[in-house]
Amino acid sequence: MRNAARGHDLVALRRLNTTVVLRALHRRSPQTLAGLAVTTGLSRPTVEAAVEELTDRSLVGEATEETGERTPGRPARRFRFRTEAGYVLGVDIGLHKMVLLLADLGGAFLATHRTEIDPGLGGGPRLDLLRHAIDAFVDEHAPSRAAVLARCVGVPGMVGGDGVVTTVVVPEWSGVDLGRLLAEDGPDRVLVENDVNLALLAERWQGAATLARDVVCVLTGHRVSCGLTIGGRLHRGRRGGAGELGMLPLLGLSTAQRALAWDGERLSGESEVAALARAADGADPRALAAVAGFADRLTPGIAALALAVDPELIVLTGGATPVGPHLLPLIEERLRPVTLHVPRIALSSLGERGVAIGAVRMALDQVEEDLLADTAS
Amino acid sequence: MRNAARGHDLVALRRLNTTVVLRALHRRSPQTLAGLAVTTGLSRPTVEAAVEELTDRSLVGEATEETGERTPGRPARRFRFRTEAGYVLGVDIGLHKMVLLLADLGGAFLATHRTEIDPGLGGGPRLDLLRHAIDAFVDEHAPSRAAVLARCVGVPGMVGGDGVVTTVVVPEWSGVDLGRLLAEDGPDRVLVENDVNLALLAERWQGAATLARDVVCVLTGHRVSCGLTIGGRLHRGRRGGAGELGMLPLLGLSTAQRALAWDGERLSGESEVAALARAADGADPRALAAVAGFADRLTPGIAALALAVDPELIVLTGGATPVGPHLLPLIEERLRPVTLHVPRIALSSLGERGVAIGAVRMALDQVEEDLLADTAS
DNA sequence: GCGGTTATGAAAGTGTCCTACCGAATTCAG
DNA sequence: CTGAATTCGGTAGGACACTTTCATAACCGC
Helix, strand or coil: CCCCCCCCCCCHHHEEEEEEEHHHHHHHCCHHHHHHHHHCCHHHHHHHHHHHHHHHHHEECCCCCCCCCCCCCCCCCCCEHHHHHHEEEEEEEEECCCCCCCCCECCCCEEEEEECCCCCCCCHHHHHHHHHHHHHHHHHHCCCCCHHHEEEEEEHHHHHHHHCCEEECCCHHHHCEHHHHHHCCCCCCCEEEHHHHHHHHHHHHHHCCCCCCCCEEEEECCCCEEEEEEEEEEECCCCCCCCCCCCCCCHCCHHHHHHHHCCCCCCCCCCHHHHHHHHHEEECCHHHHHHHHHHHHHHHHHHHHHHHHCCCCEEECCHHHHHHHHHHHHHHHHHHHCCCCCCCCCCCCCCCHHHHHHHHHHHHHHHHHHHHHHHHC | CCCCCCCCCCCHHHHHHHHHHHHHHHHCEEHHHHHHHHHCCHHHHHHHHHHHHHHCCCCEEEEECCCCCCCCCCCEEEECCCHHHCCCEEEEEEECCCEEEEEEEEEEEEEEEEECCCCCCCCCHHHHHHHHHHHHHHHHHHHCCHHEEEEEEECCCCCCCCEEEECCCCCCHHCEHHHHCCCCCCEEEEEEEEHHHHHHHHHHHHCCCCCCCCCEEEEEEECCEEEEECCCEECCCCCCCCCHHHHHHCCHHHHHHHHHHCCCCCCCCCCEEEEEHHHHCCCHHHHHHHHHHHHHHHHHHHHHHHHHHHHCEEEEEECCCCHHHHHHHHHHHHHHCCCCCEEEECCCCCCCHHHHHHHHHHHHHHHHHHHHHHHHH
16 A cells, blocks of 8 residues: 655655645635645645646636635635546445446535346346446436546445455355456446445445444344444455354344334335334334344344444444334343443434445545545655 | 645655655664665665764664675675664563563563562552562663653553553452553653453564454453454454453353363463363363363354454464364364354464563554654655 | 775755745725 | 725745765775
């Protein structure tokens, strides 16, 4: 990564300072030259040179809109990071659905698209579907294909450091380097990541885990799986298997979902979990018992994870989110006797687009690293 | 830590390059100016200036010993990092014993001392004992007290980010900021850390975990506790509680030690575990059953930890090390059905001084950060 | 002792950053 | 509408660090 053993000459110094200026503008826009000089600690002429170079590289532009406030003295030119200098695409492809999300470099969402997928669709056609959907979506909403600097795809299953997927959800994708296949479609960066990990990134970006650095995310769905960030960075483990506590029968995570089975009345179009949540909201004793049973089976796994990494926060997301308000206190109560300090537990606030949002975040991280990591310290 | 938002001027550049040169010399000594120029990518005059400044600061000296090899041309001056520019002290204070270890900045051990401690000794007298032992040890073996740049003390119990200890081994130390108390004795850096974490650092430095970045360390003793490194860095958790899986009765770690009870014949001075190991070596069926029972109780906790962080390596250390050769295959066998990829499992190779060695390593890390982290990128 | 080889030392050259100064543009007071 | 005050923009001069280049010094092998 950063080669700390190399010295720097003067052109490296200039590149370094240019990057510092770009980073300052990325953090906050617009800014005046004088303001940049203060925040970066550089002199105004130096900042001016850096801004000029960045303008040549189309990464920075002059802000034209009126500032509104009236200050004495000659008005300062204001420069801003050009969020339209590039775009990233986040994709969530699960068993039943696919979500696409386009964002600019400022992290603003520009377009989104959702498709149902036949759960029985095999690996090959599924990949074709994904590729065509991406192409069509980009062609329709992005200025050009070249403007998309990175794509990130969230898949249900483990992703090793070599990019190879291991999944039981789409068996034909196991052992496949999905990223490499997708990279054939364009010259941009392509990333593939486990869906829980992306949901976690999303929560840390815009959801319930803002500012928290050590976070555990528990995804409840057709299976229960977990992801974690340590020190603000995703921890994948040796082969992407970190958080896969479902493997250990003793902890009961693999069978937890069964507790949520619900044969009560369902409104039209209402999912099973939603019906259960509605019944629980109405204090239906059978529904409350079902939620309690779910908490019983969920807690040992969560406790093991909490004790293993001692996180600041645990985020619950996925299919069981609707019953969350009933579930959280129960888990907390069961966690109390077995943990020295019960971590804060929160419910996801991002809903169905969580994974796609996290994919956008990861793609943005990659692009920012490419753009802003010239520091080379 | 590193303030990436600040720009750099030329004096910062010079400081940066000086640090790069120091780091190169720290990595390998001695080196010639020309060699340093190659490894750092700087020109020879620049390296020369940096070496001159470092010599003034007494961090670098000219190597005087004969090189032995005869090369044509004018012989080059060779410079080396002055390992005697400072010293660090590592301490392991457990319930029954205290180990002190003095090392220079090159990591060479200069002196060691071991004392038995009455397990009933309270917190106050125990702290006095520690302070006096440190002072006497330093006075005897270090050139001066001021030459000791950092001390690190390993204690049995959790250490929060604020330095406050939580321990059941020495109850009076719970809630106490031990580091602050010890810091009163001198102007040097004082660190306090959980003993398992230090044992893990030691294994990563000189033991079984060299080069591995994600490692779990399981300390077996009067209690079983665990530590972990993620990406090569210790992970402590929100309040130093990471790895404390003993809290979860379901996993059985808290009662594991009982399985090692052994009432068989003991040689004079032989510990219970050593006698058990000897009996197991002799294929005594009762001894083998005891070890198997220990493996049974140890495995669920190890499995939970392994699934949670998916480490490259698990290191077993502590009191049960003597039966390790019998234990390891049993744990591996029990781990196989519940983990997708069984991590490598290794036995500690550092013995009783492991924690003290880790304390030295942590103190060295601190000093090196102070010395070498001027990069300020 | 002499040539070959390599390191050392000092100079000139290039590039970057900073400070300082002056002109330019706008606001505000009268 | 005019002038003072204020702040920004542009440019020149100086300081500093790194690199390149060349001459000199020290040592080896013949």
